[in-house]
Amino acid sequence: MxxxxxxxxxxxxxxxxxxxxxxxxxxxxxxxxxxxxxxxxxxxxxxxxxxxxxxxxxxxxxxxxxxxxxxxxxxxxxxxxxxxxxxxxxxxxxxxxxxxxxxxxxxxxxxxxxxxCEAVTDELPEPAEKRLSVDRVEWEYIQQVMAANDGNISATARQLGMHRRTLQRKLDKHPVRE
The missing domain is CATH 3.40.50.2300 (Response regulator)
Structure with a gap:
């Protein structure tokens, strides 16, 4: 290539x-x-x-x-x-x-x-068995919702159904390393 x-x-x-x-x-x-x-x-x-x-x-x-x-x-x-x-x-x-x-x-x-690969039907190499932890999935989802709300914490908290301060505490933590 x-x-x-x-x-x-x-x-x-x-x-x-x-x-x-x-x-x-x-x-x-x-x-x-x-x-x-x-x-x-x-x-x-x-x-x-x-x-x-x-x-x-x-x-x-x-x-x-x-x-x-x-x-x-x-x-x-x-x-x-x-x-x-x-x-x-x-x-x-x-x-x-x-x-x-x-x-x-x-x-x-x-x-x-x-x-x-020659085409979509070709067999792709098996990806390494790497499942995301629940904490990492939560972090990724919060980031997606936050991006959809243009970084607005209050709107994101409402959409996630959590208190704004709870969301801020979660955002203060660094993402979980895999």
Missing amino acids: SGQAILLVDDDPTFCQVLARAMRRRQLDVRVAHDARQGIESLEEFKPDFAVLDLKMDGPSGLSLIEPILDSSPDCKILMLTGYASVATAVAAVKLGAHNYLCKPADADQILAALE
């Missing part, structure tokens, strides 16, 4: 930064976009061999990028990456032309393995 180009489109800047760094270490030419508009704009000057698209982003979803990417680079292998996995979205992504579909959390090696 070294020397090839990859487009990363995800609205999580930290995830993009970490994944882009890992892909550059693997000698890939990386471009990053944080929404569908930026992803489409990058296609004007960048023709990717691979694309990793987040399904759920602010504005249009990653599904809306599949067609423009394939119009720009017909041989591009597209991986739909999501924390909100469902059979319906996997089928929709593949029908639109995605090469494969992977659930978050996924690391660079898992993403590259999914892109290197």
